[in-house]
Amino acid sequence: MIPRRALLITGTFLLAVLLYVDRICISAAKDGITRHLGLTDKQFGWVLSAFALGYALFQTPGGWLADRFGRVRMAAWMIVLFSIGSMLLGFAQSYPQFIAIRFITGIGLGAVYTICPMLMAGYVPARMPTSLLGTLQASYSLGYLAAALLAGAILPTFGWRWMYYIAIVP
Numbered sequence: 001m002i003p004r005r006a007l008l009i010t011g012t013f014l015l016a017v018l019l020y021v022d023r024i025c026i027s028a029a030k031d032g033i034t035r036h037l038g039l040t041d042k043q044f045g046w047v048l049s050a051f052a053l054g055y056a057l058f059q060t061p062g063g064w065l066a067d068r069f070g071r072v073r074m075a076a077w078m079i080v081l082f083s084i085g086s087m088l089l090g091f092a093q094s095y096p097q098f099i100a101i102r103f104i105t106g107i108g109l110g111a112v113y114t115i116c117p118m119l120m121a122g123y124v125p126a127r128m129p130t131s132l133l134g135t136l137q138a139s140y141s142l143g144y145l146a147a148a149l150l151a152g153a154i155l156p157t158f159g160w161r162w163m164y165y166i167a168i169v170p
Contacts, residue, residue, distance in 0.1 A: 005123040009132065012116045013139045015079070019109055020143025021150065022086065025163055026051075026102075028151035032160035033098070043095055050099045054106025055113070062111025066118055075115045082108030090164035 026033070026048070034044050066074040085105035092098040124132055154163045 008120060008123050009135060012120065013135055015112060015116065016139035017143040017146055019113070020140050021147040022082075022105070022109070024144055024147030025151050028147065029155060029160035029163055032155065036160065037092070037095055037098060039095055039098075047095075047099050047102050050103040051106035054103040055110035056106075058107040058110035059114045063114040063118065065111070066115045071115055071119050075112055075119060078108045078111040078115065080108075081105075082112065086164055088164075090161040 030044060033039065033047075034041070039047070062074065062078060082105050085101050085108060088101050089098065089105070092101055120132065151163065154166060158166075
């Protein structure tokens with residue numbers, strides 16, 4: 001049987017990879033998104049900012065909600081929120097829809113980013129934080145690599161919408 005700590009670290013690692021896949025894929029898909037939705041560079045910048053705003057604003061409330069309703073439960077709900085939001089990006093037909101959905105995905109990931117260390121606190125011994133930090137840092141680099149591979153495979157053949165239908169949803 002796999003120890004709970006290993007499952008938790010592996011799950012957090014994969015979640016962090018997904019976080020960076022999302023961040024890189026939207027940049028890789030910029031040309032298709034802006035052309036399809038008729039966005040200017042400034043509007044696309046606001047799309048990126050909407051995600052960052054949701055992400056930043058929901059880190060503290062995400063931690064509070066995790067303390068109040070349970071860390072595992074809230075992490076699961078925020079992952080579902082992010083996943084549904086990511087899939088809905090592929091269906092967006094306008095700038096307001098796209099920006100609102102990006103804000104929602106930012107909320108989900110902002111909360112998860114706060115909740116994951118809270119989850120680990122009960123399972124990771126005090127002597128391991130640097131090893132754990134190294135593992136999480138490696139996940140960011142792997143996310144960049146995975147995003148490049150996914151975007152390179154999906155975008156030319158299927159387009160930016162399919163990137164969200166297929167690649168982003170865990």
